[in-house]
Amino acid sequence: MSQCVLYHFAFHPASRAARLALGEAKIEYADAPVRPWEADCPLNQFNPSGMPPVIQTSDRGRPLNLCELPAILGWIEDQQRGPLLLPAEAAERAEARRLTGWFDRRFSDDVDAILLHERLEKPLLKLGPPEARALREGREALKEHLIMLEELAGARDWLAGRRLSQADLVAAAHLSILDYFGEITWTHWPALKTWYSKLKSRPCFRPLLADRFIGVPPASWYADLDF
Amino acid sequence: MSQCVLYHFAFHPASRAARLALGEAKIEYADAPVRPWEADCPLNQFNPSGMPPVIQTSDRGRPLNLCELPAILGWIEDQQRGPLLLPAEAAERAEARRLTGWFDRRFSDDVDAILLHERLEKPLLKLGPPEARALREGREALKEHLIMLEELAGARDWLAGRRLSQADLVAAAHLSILDYFGEITWTHWPALKTWYSKLKSRPCFRPLLADRFIGVPPASWYADLDF
Incomplete structure (x- = not known):
């Protein structure tokens, strides 16, 4: 598994959902807390909306940015062998x-x-x-x-x-x-x-x-x- | 393929996206135009938000309601043999x-x-x-x-x-x-x-x-x- 950095704000609902989903999937990640309302928030550089949650990781040696919750949930599910975040039925x-x-x-x-x-x-x-x-x-x-x-x-x-x-x-x-x-x-x-x-x-x-x-x-x- | 009825409003963006996605997937459907702002809109009975797009179809003989765009896009993709609405990479x-x-x-x-x-x-x-x-x-x-x-x-x-x-x-x-x-x-x-x-x-x-x-x-x- 590649290294995974999660940019998130602890009291932002989508950021919390990303942490819960990573936890359920047992994907380890480094915490990168951000304050998205500040002008120099690092997310402005790699998410056009400037909002968390964003994951920086890599895919087959190439950098991979997952911007916002749907991309993060989808990516987690894509990697599973069976259904995890979505039921089978x-x-x-x-x-x-x-x-x-x-x-x-x-x-x-x-x-x-x-x-x-x-x-x-x-x-x-x-x-x-x-x-x-x-x-x-x-x-x-x-x-x-x-x-x-x-x-x-x-x-x-x-x-x-x-x-x-x-x-x-x-x-x-x-x-x-x-x-x-x-x-x-x-x-x-x-x-x-x-x-x-x-x-x-x-x-x-x-x-x-x-x-x-x-x-x-x-x-x-x-x-x-x-x- | 089961019968498929799409409840939609022609000038509602998510409804249009559902029609485009069904078209790309070559899924035939019966048109059920709705006026979601009217009190007696039939969607009030089977989507808690009352909003289109909604698909009524069936899955292994049981009725299946797909309420709103994420459920519809996901269901279409779930049925494909390869990637259609989402790229492979x-x-x-x-x-x-x-x-x-x-x-x-x-x-x-x-x-x-x-x-x-x-x-x-x-x-x-x-x-x-x-x-x-x-x-x-x-x-x-x-x-x-x-x-x-x-x-x-x-x-x-x-x-x-x-x-x-x-x-x-x-x-x-x-x-x-x-x-x-x-x-x-x-x-x-x-x-x-x-x-x-x-x-x-x-x-x-x-x-x-x-x-x-x-x-x-x-x-x-x-x-x-x-x-």
């Missing part, structure tokens, strides 16, 4: 792909764009304190998504069906950041809590539970496997 | 996946959300005439993307490299709608024009060139293969 594959897109667009636009902006971007970019109205709006939107996820988690072993898939990793990547900031009251979502605790116990999750956001300690249960 | 696969995501998020947010809103959603939803300032802003954003695409088209045979890929289909899906409304002055983008004329001549493109938007005739060159 057609309906579950379709569902895993649908849910990955759901988080990438709907959840990002409805929830992350508000709650992560208030809780995370504002302190990072020194934009002042969070606004109560925006927080309320973001929490309402999160609740709608949690209702939907609770239903899926209650009806299935994993979000896309009987097999763990990239949909679980992507969902957990988003939810784990909100969980760090104490935004998820797990007792309200018992099936989702069971699903999350299964994921949280997997070795791939361990590095995420050690992440710390400067100036904001995690919710008391964040790193607790028995929460 | 790792760097080109990564690039095809990166560009697909670029159009799904960046191009959609920067360009479609403004220009298609003004030119297409406003007449459909009877929201009044387009605003000059928004049109200017959308056209400026489009220009930035066209500069980037002109560079890619000048440096490569296809957008992701030496092989046609889903990136070309997705890009052409977005650009062809803007072209219908006369938003692209091809003489300014010679390399991109050559790329687009190669795509436009492929059989998969023919149905798109026959699409008509009620009340707005296409740009005079829209359906012309020698534009």
Whole structure:
């Protein structure tokens, strides 16, 4: 296996999903944390969008850049002998792909764009304190998504069906950041809590539970496997 | 091959990309045009987001719903004996996946959300005439993307490299709608024009060139293969 460097930001959902997927695939990598909002972020040189996650590795002796999550998930899956991030069965594959897109667009636009902006971007970019109205709006939107996820988690072993898939990793990547900031009251979502605790116990999750956001300690249960 | 019904809206970029991909894969399908902004759109019953494109088909005798573009592109590719929508080589696969995501998020947010809103959603939803300032802003954003695409088209045979890929289909899906409304002055983008004329001549493109938007005739060159 070639050397692999992952450029990522610890509190960026797609970056977390890339770390989880690399962990599930047991691909070792060197950590290269980046701050994508800074003008001199090294990603500006090799990803036109300037965004993480990006992997630098090589393929048959030639340098290979994998820019952003779809390229990273696809590359990991391409290297497997059997299905790993996508289940084998057609309906579950379709569902895993649908849910990955759901988080990438709907959840990002409805929830992350508000709650992560208030809780995370504002302190990072020194934009002042969070606004109560925006927080309320973001929490309402999160609740709608949690209702939907609770239903899926209650009806299935994993979000896309009987097999763990990239949909679980992507969902957990988003939810784990909100969980760090104490935004998820797990007792309200018992099936989702069971699903999350299964994921949280997997070795791939361990590095995420050690992440710390400067100036904001995690919710008391964040790193607790028995929460 | 099982029967296949495609729910789509003719002037929706992801719906067009699905038609192009089905065409490239020579998969026959029945057309089911939908109007996703209407409350009784049938997609509300089987896609949680309510959005096209959706394919209803079957897999080993069981019904199979493919909700939205990533599920459709992935399903098509899964059925091929060799690479069709993704090139064989790792760097080109990564690039095809990166560009697909670029159009799904960046191009959609920067360009479609403004220009298609003004030119297409406003007449459909009877929201009044387009605003000059928004049109200017959308056209400026489009220009930035066209500069980037002109560079890619000048440096490569296809957008992701030496092989046609889903990136070309997705890009052409977005650009062809803007072209219908006369938003692209091809003489300014010679390399991109050559790329687009190669795509436009492929059989998969023919149905798109026959699409008509009620009340707005296409740009005079829209359906012309020698534009």
